[in-house]
Amino acid sequence: MNQAASLFDPAEHAERASPPDKPTIIAALQAQLPAEMILTEAEDLRPFECDGLSAYRQVPMIAVLPATIEQVQATMRVCHAMDVPVVARGAGTGLSGGALPLDNGVLLSLAKFNRVLDIDTQNRRATVQPGVRNLAISEAVDHLDLYYAPDPSSQIACSIGGNVAENSGGVHCLKYGLTTHNILQLEIVTVDGERLTLGGASLDSPGYDLLALMTGSEGLLGVIVEVVVKLLPKPELAKVAMVAFDDVRAAGDAVAAIINAGCVPAGLEMLDSPAIIATEEFVHAGYPLDAAAILLCEVDGPAAEVEEDIERVREIVAGCGATDVRISRDATERALFWAGRKAAFPAMGRISPDYYCMDGTIPRKALADVLIGIGELSKKYGQRVANVFHAGDGNLHPLILYDANNPGELENTEAFGGAICELCLEHGGTITGEHGVGVEKIDQMCVQFPAAELTQFHAVKAAFDPRTLLNPGKAVPTLHRCAEFGAMHVHNGQVPFPELERL
Amino acid sequence: MTLTTSRDNTRDDPRDNDIAESLAAAVTEAFENSTPIAIRGGDTKAFLGESGSAEQSLDITGHRGVVSYEPGELVITARAGTPLADIERTLADSGQALAFEPPYFGDAATLGGTIATNLAGPARPFTGAARDFVLGARIINGRGEILRFGGEVMKNVAGYDLSRLMAGAFGTLGVLLDVSLKVLPRPRAQVTQRFEQDQTAAIQNFCQLGRKPWPITASYWEDGTTYLRLAGASSSVSAAQKSLGGEMLSDDVAFWRDVREQQRPLFTDAKSLWRLSVAPATPVLDIAGTTAMDWGGALRWLAGNDDEQGIRQRISQHGGHATVYRGQASSRLHPLSHSMMAVHTRLKNALDPAGILNPGRMYADF
Amino acid sequence: MQTSIIDAIRNTPDGREANRILRACTHCGFCTATCPTYQLTGDERDGPRGRIYLVKQVLEGHTPTAKTQHHLDRCLTCRACETTCPSGVEYAKLADIGRGLVEQQLTRPRRERLLRWVLRHVVAHRQRFALLLALGQAARPLMIGRLASLKSKIPPRRASSVPSHDRIGHSAASSGRSMLLFDGCVQPSATPHTNAAATRLLNRLGVRVITPTGAGCCGALSQHLSYRDEALDYARANIDAWWPHIRAGAEAIIVSASGCGAEIVEYGYLLRNDPAYAERAARVSALTRDLSDVLAAENLSRLDDIGHGQSVAYHPPCTLQNAPHLHDHVAEILTQAGYTLKPVANAHLCCGSAGSYSLLQPEMAGALRENKLRSLTAENPDVIVTANIGCQMHLESATGVPVRHWIELLEPAA
């Protein structure tokens, strides 16, 4: 019916014994859960057919909306017993199709789990349900002058469960780390419905670091049903410098210069001209509309240090050809500067019906080259690109603008996106810094990882989910799939997986 | 991935060498013969965990040298056998450091052992553990295959985070070959203030300070005295020093080194030494013995008590865990629950199906 | 977002409009975060993004059932989603189109039809509503047993201090300035104080206030019940009533009930395809302003310190927060007048009143009201104020704290 169908590898499901038919599965679920939590008809299911990457759509066979951990366990037990694959879904803001449903599977929504369960001020931690919005955590502890550090741009809406599953970053992760650095404990439900606690109240726990393994596992190893997050004291002062450049290369070089000077800003973000124009229209943050690029550089910490460092930043960027520097005067202006950055992706809807967000991460020194390379690819593929990204981390987000209603444009966009991924790999980077592989970058995984690594990933998966019932077809491609992809796609004159037989 | 970039732009030490292939060959052979092997670096942390059941050992100290280091990228990649001291010196030359302050426990400490044990010094609660700085790793799995996970960039979520999983796995999941670590600039200024207070007051103090945006990078208590280290720009350090009060410690660099290396009398004199990891606000533990606290209260050192059962029971009630550093115990690391042990053995099996890598080094079960 | 609207709809004005709005949606989900109903149920179908999808599938030719209708009905049309949406998706317009299409394809059960009929034919008519209200107030003491729940819906009787028609308040200083004041359908009988107070204060400020008789319901009620043509008729009637005064130089159309204000500012959009009215409707929309917006532009020094630090919790109606072109200055005016405004958590969430919503979706409305009152009373205010008659009546029916229109707090200065 749509794009997604072609992304699935039939071989992945070939060996499954044929599961019971839909009515039997529904009956089994209904025996365990209230009927209104089980959606079975297309009319109800279609709103769940995609996440934040709406180019890929698939109506699930069934959607389940549990409200208690016991109900999640019951759902998993039924699905496990009946060999039905399960896709977990948080807020559905993912940009890699991680929560894309399966036509033969159950979509397990965790959105009803939206309560903050406990705030432990003494130990600076909060226990929250997985569906709690990222921003809602910081709001809940605001009066204590604490906050939860990772702040994806989608923080107003994305769920903490989704953040853990994707190991989400944010605009402040250069200094404060990713999700994996900011959680203490996870409660998970395994594929067969068991509960497990990973991590703990202390800063480390005995045995393997399963907390790290689970973080970023894209719903393939277990369902996250409770999260204990670390809370940090709000910095005494934070200031953001909005720096304009009339040349993208100069902006890229300024990023490297700031880091080279021994400064680790709390956040260092960049927007290029198309991005500036689209976001300014929504937030009216006073972004200079004629700049080729702007950098948002935030320093936070003790007041004296911030005053000192922001001046250093001002000097450094002036030396790099900045055309204008504005430093936030107060908290309101600081919030305003950031508001534009955080709304930047969806604001693209104002200048283009659809956008396709890439997520490659590269060494900072390659920033300018890769940005210019993307500009060239844009000409080659004949499609516009806006860049809004975590410059300090080298995490690019080229947004390819397209119109899904024009036949062929999505396909061209995907090819363009693939080329950007490979450009990042050529510069020593990775295909995804924070949005995850999902279903979208699954083919590029074949370029990034050789067969032995992929096989190892599958073995790890099997340790948790031997029958691959959790989010199958995502994150890690089968070797079979890579062989097929390689047949279509010769990279730098070299076919990946030459040792595998092609179909 | 560019772990391969052999940009030896650092020191040209004739001892630097990449022997990954021969190490892999040895593991392959061990895999084929099902011969358990003990992975050995500088042997400085042999006292941690169990001794393991392997008779043959695999010496990785020949696999050494910094593979790549560019200060502007805040990343260093080095071979696992590289002496930790070499790495820290290289970083210091560029005004940078490993922010987790790894303990050495001996001059021969290597990078591999540091990551495999996931040890961190007093800065841990403020900057992170070793695992928090791991960006990527090249390993040999239990089949003798050389695999690369993660990368040299700040963020990478392609595939499971197996490089971070190696931290603290005591080599039981793979032989570490090269590790890429995030590094940070050294603080521009540092002072330490001391205060007289009892343990209860110290715990309260730590909790309160933890909720305030002070530039604190270490907090330790011992024998009625709290030590707070302030670090950052000199302006903010001296401002904090003024507000916090207390008495300034003269040779604080040596002091924190002694804390990190367990050279304080509490440690050197103890016949039995337990490391208790708890939530920071945990009240004074009702366990006999002499206590010191690090990590803002989250780490409690206990000397002079060898009642394994009693300690473990008490600590479990507080949601923490206990590791024995010195003395006798039936399990040196904190025992795992039945269901967790099941997950561990399955995971071990996924990376080391023949069970040849450091078997029994963590727990008797794998 | 990709769309494939069926031919039968695509080339109609509604179809084109719907397509335009849908294409702007990037399915990012930001809007779910501020949607009151989604926050309550955690069900995609009860959030804006899901409702957009429900409408989209109807536009794409899938026949809706009562379930789609149920989830669209549960939408408060509070438009918090619009304020949140970075992409500028005009949700309310799309929802109107969607509801209309669903209404055409489905027949509601008798009970629902009856209730909706009553709402349209009684509430929206000033005299009929006044009569019903008077009966209800008289019968209040008799409402026991099963009728007790109804009691909470009937506001207490308030002394009326102005005649109910033909009012032209004259300013003391005849500066020649004049403004129109919108009366609406429910307000004159339920809370006559509001406009009386507004009139007196404006008069003191030198503004002549005109309330023409021909104007009636703003049309919002019909609009939300998917009687869009009926809504347009109300709009035309109001425009006809106001036009002579506008030509004579009335500076503004002041609305003291933001629910009505939000409807009237849309007249220009709603009548854009009606050649006979489009131009005048646009002018009317441009002149429409919230009472607080009008007052904020005047010299309010006479208000200084009349509040004596009394503590106030302000509930800004959704319509004032989210309708484009309506500006809220209530908090600053009350602060200037010497009242102490208490912080209120989750101010962006709807109280559940939402026009006829509280009558049609009592369960959801009740839950929202409970949450709202918890936030409003958290700091024990002396009084709760709001800027919309609907919110005022809805809130006061469930709390012991007095709930008033904010303008009444300025009475001492009038």
Ligand SMILES: Cc1cc2nc3c(=O)[nH]c(=O)nc-3n(C[C@H](O)[C@H](O)[C@H](O)COP(=O)(O)OP(=O)(O)OC[C@H]3O[C@@H](n4cnc5c(N)ncnc54)[C@H](O)[C@@H]3O)c2cc1C
């Ligand atoms: C406008 C916009 C901006 C964004 N900016 C950023 C950014 O700055 N940084 C960033 O990192 N990301 C960003 N994202 C991506 C996205 O918001 C994150 O990946 C987020 O963590 C997804 O959370 P979610 O709750 O929406 O998860 P979903 O999209 O619902 O799911 C994401 C994945 O997690 C799995 N999952 C969800 N919940 C659970 C659970 N409880 N247990 C197990 N698995 C689960 C799903 O199966 C899926 O694989 C952005 C997205 C948008 C639309």
Ligand code: SF4
């Ligand atoms: S916020 Fe706007 S663009 Fe995003 S899903 Fe909601 S309506 Fe669509």
Ligand code: SF4
């Ligand atoms: S109008 Fe209000 S209730 Fe309706 S979808 Fe938008 S936010 Fe939700």
